[in-house]
Amino acid sequence: MTGCVFNIQKFSIHDGPGIRTTVFLKGCPLRCLWCHNPEGLEPSPEIEFEPSKCIGCGACVSACPAGCQTMDKAGRGFDRSRCDRCGKCADVCLTGSLKRVGRRMTVGEVMAKVLDDRLFYETSGGGMTLSGGEAFFQPDFALALLESAKEEGLHTALETSGFCSRAVMMKAVPLTDLFLFDYKATGEELHKRLTCVLQAPILDNLRALSDAGARIVLRCPIIPGANDTEEHFTAVAALMETLSGIEAADLEAYHPLGTGKAPKIGKTQAFRSAAPAKERMEQIRAFIQSQTKKPVRIS
Ligand code: SF4
Ligand code: SF4
Known part of the structure; x- marks a missing residue:
């Protein structure tokens, strides 16, 4: 089996616990206005x-x-x-x-690169993380990678938008030690405008994951002018309190990386915003933290 991979990043320390190798799979059904990996949107090289x-x-x-x-x-x-x-x-x-x-790789080729750093995973509590794009845009390949990593005894994490088939998501539960689940906006109309997809199926998948006993960290991009509202942050806290599978929330400050990357692949990214100041990030963190006992972190 092969899949299209556009990056294998070694020594990742922000994609789950310990030192990790993050495998970026190409293709995504969302079109977030601020996407910082525009080279991951199309499924082909x-x-x-x-x-x-x-x-x-x-x-x-x-x-x-x-x-x-x-x-x-x-x-x-x-x-x-x-x-x-x-x-x-x-x-x-x-x-x-x-x-x-992006190039097509077999499961074995990807795993050979991932296993190069086994020693680092063992000493740091790290492992393999799948990212994208949306990893489940290539569902069979993503599941095969997770399965292979588990067979090798590695810790596995999966970054996902949650916009995927429920059946695929459920198949990933026993193969995934930690889900890094995006929560981008609150409310159908706003979510559709910012990401081009509906929020309801994403929230349904999030609830199903939690009910299935998955360990989940919410990943919340903070995009000034787009989703930095009290209503949204209150909804983040409410989700954390409601769903037992959510262990923590990581707040990720917007950065304009995608704006510079898009022209290199012949695209444009019209969205413009300023990176939120450290003080503003801390203010948001404290606001959410005041409404939940679970950890709210700035990553
Ligand atoms: S520019 Fe020409 S050589 Fe390069 S990828 Fe396109 S068709 Fe192939
Ligand atoms: S002309 Fe420029 S882009 Fe083409 S091969 Fe030479 S350095 Fe690369």
């Missing part, structure tokens, strides 16, 4: 182009069978409309100006 790294050697122009890469008096050009993402241009670009984003 893409080509990243960073003109500032181009030295004008012309290797990509010769390598591209479709004539998409050009170099003339007007400068370097990349016509994405005819590109079939074969990756031949990226393979010959020595400066990294052109790069493949």
